[in-house]
Amino acid sequence: xxxxxxxxxxxxxxxxxxxxxxxxxxxxxxxxxxxxxxxxxxxxxxxxxxxxxxxxxxxxxxxxxxxxxxxxxxxxxxxxxxxxxxxxxxxxxxxxxxxxxxxxxxxxxxxxxxxxxxxxxxxxxxxxxxxxxxxxxxxxxxxxxxxxxxxxxxxxxxxxxxxxxxxxxxxxxxxxxxxxxxxxxxxxxxxxxxxxxxxxxxxxxxxxxxxxxxxxxxxxxxxxxxxxxxxxxxxxxxxxxxxxxxxxxxxxxxxxxxxxxxxxxxxxxxxxxxxxxxxxxxxxxxxxxxxxxxxxxxxxxxxxxxxxxxxxxxxxxxxxxxxxxxxxxxxxxxxxxxxxxxxxxxxxxxxxxxxxxxxxxxxxxxxxxxxxxxxxxxxxxxxxxxxxxxxxxxxxxxxxx
Numbered sequence: 001x002x003x004x005x006x007x008x009x010x011x012x013x014x015x016x017x018x019x020x021x022x023x024x025x026x027x028x029x030x031x032x033x034x035x036x037x038x039x040x041x042x043x044x045x046x047x048x049x050x051x052x053x054x055x056x057x058x059x060x061x062x063x064x065x066x067x068x069x070x071x072x073x074x075x076x077x078x079x080x081x082x083x084x085x086x087x088x089x090x091x092x093x094x095x096x097x098x099x100x101x102x103x104x105x106x107x108x109x110x111x112x113x114x115x116x117x118x119x120x121x122x123x124x125x126x127x128x129x130x131x132x133x134x135x136x137x138x139x140x141x142x143x144x145x146x147x148x149x150x151x152x153x154x155x156x157x158x159x160x161x162x163x164x165x166x167x168x169x170x171x172x173x174x175x176x177x178x179x180x181x182x183x184x185x186x187x188x189x190x191x192x193x194x195x196x197x198x199x200x201x202x203x204x205x206x207x208x209x210x211x212x213x214x215x216x217x218x219x220x221x222x223x224x225x226x227x228x229x230x231x232x233x234x235x236x237x238x239x240x241x242x243x244x245x246x247x248x249x250x251x252x253x254x255x256x257x258x259x260x261x262x263x264x265x266x267x268x269x270x271x272x273x274x275x276x277x278x279x280x281x282x283x284x285x286x287x288x289x290x291x292x293x294x295x296x297x298x299x300x301x302x303x304x305x306x307x308x309x310x311x312x313x314x315x316x317x318x319x320x321x322x323x324x325x326x327x328x329x330x331x332x333x334x335x336x337x338x339x340x341x342x343x344x345x346x347x348x349x350x351x352x353x354x355x356x357x358x359x360x361x362x363x364x365x366x367x368x369x370x371x372x373x374x375x376x377x378x379x380x381x382x383x384x385x386x387x388x389x390x391x392x393x394x395x396x397x398x399x400x401x
Contacts, residue, residue: 006333013326014364030065030318033309037069037264041076044262045221049212049254051263053304055271056311059355062266065311066226069264073224074108078262079215081105084229091233092243094204094250099172101225102211108220115211118218119167124153128217135213139257140206142196147184148175154187162186172207174200205250209257222260225251231268234275238284241275245301246294252304253297265305272306314356323349323363330367341370 033054040050056062066082073080081101085091089100104113122129129149136146152166162183169175175183181192196203212223233244251263275281285298314322323346331338338345345366352362369375 003332003335006329009329010326010333010364013360030061030312030314033065033311034068034072036309037065038072040262040264041069041073041078041222041224044224044260045076045078047260049258049261051252051254051265051304053252053265053267053308054311055267055269055305055308057269057313057355059357060311060313061356062268062311063228066228066264066266069224070106070226073262074106077108077219077221079105079107079220079223081223081225083225083227084232085227086229086232091227091247092236092240094247095172095174095200097247098204098207101208102171115171116167118214119152119170121218122153122214124150124156129153131217132210132214136210139213140209142198142203142206143194144180144198144203145170145206145210147180147192147194151180151184151187155183158187170207170211174198205255206257208250208261209255209259212261213259216259222262225261225263227251227263227265230265231271231275234271234279238279238281239288241279241281242285242288242298245281245298249297249301252301265308267305267308269310276302276306316350319350319356319359320346323359326360326363327367330364334371336371338367338370341367344370 037052040052043050054062054065056065070080070082081104083089083097083100083104089097091097102115105115106113107115107118122132132149133146136149137143148166148169152163152170155163155166162179165175165179166183169180177194177198184190184192215223227248233241236244248265250258251261252265254261254263281302282299285295285302288295324342327338327342327345345363348366349359349363352359
């Protein structure tokens with residue numbers, strides 16, 4: 001009988017597309033850095049917000065590492081968000097970043113992202129709601145979220161389409177001040193009195209903080225945010241890149257308002273040389289206008305990236321162990337025992353390029369050949385017949401005869 005879970009893992013490994021189910025596959029490798037990630041998660045679940053930056057070469061398993069952390073965090077009752085920074089998730093615009101992060105947020109035990117179901121367990125007048133009201137009033141820079149949440153919960157049972165505006169605001173589609181005033185007055189019979197003007201660039205961090213506390217209040221151990229492909233920050237112009245560094249500083253050096261948040265960024269190994277070095281980010285920072293405190297924060301971000309731990313290649317022992325696991329998974333996926341070919345698969349993979357991704361694909365291809373032909377073959381091209389490029393169509397089809 002086909003084992004579809006293992007089949008899915010084989011197909012993911014074959015395609016080179018990272019998968020959370022495959023993430024568990026690498027969790028036993030690179031023990032040192034996995035132990036550091038486990039410690040990070042444990043500290044966050046105990047209320048200490050923290051961060052990690054890793055770097056790695058292309059194809060050496062950065063995304064697999066993040067997927068392994070994803071699985072580990074969920075097993076520890078943590079909410080997990082997994083986003084790839086880039087064009088659709090521009091880290092220089094914190095409001096869009098917040099919205100994208102929530103869209104890719106997974107509650108423990110849920111296979112699909114999204115948090116709307118969370119609000120169904122929060123009712124007006126409950127202890128949990130009162131805890132959130134106090135947090136919004138005392139821990140955040142503005143009291144905007146107090147009014148948004150209170151109006152949203154007070155509207156419970158209403159069929160008014162306007163209620164969607166409040167729920168959407170909590171998830172990053174920020175409502176206008178006029179809309180919040182009107183809806184709060186309608187459902188709470190009171191007037192709004194904002195303590196500060198809400199400025200998206202300055203105060204969206206309140207939403208991250210608010211959501212982090214909501215996750216804790218709802219019984220989860222904390223929030224792990226995984227940022228993949230962070231090297232795409234390098235595509236921004238220098239001024240925009242400085243804005244990105246300022247934004248991600250809130251995750252690398254989380255403020256006290258963040259409740260049990262652990263953030264991990266994965267950069268390519270070349271980022272320090274090709275972006276920070278060649279594009280002279282430190283030099284531009286020195287010449288940039290702005291207050292010195294902001295410059296210090298950005299410099300600290302650059303230092304964190306430069307000093308980030310390198311995701312080392314797997315040792316031969318670790319790689320051999322992982323390849324054996326692939327053979328086991330393949331056997332379960334296709335209902336036949338291939339373990340007698342383990343040594344041949346390992347030999348084939350070990351001699352196939354230097355990237356981890358390449359070796360894994362070679363192992364899968366070797367198993368495919370064994371399953372079809374009973375042995376592995378040599379599929380390398382020995383000769384290219386360049387003369388055939390000048391043949392006419394008639395000659396190729398041999399129509400003249």
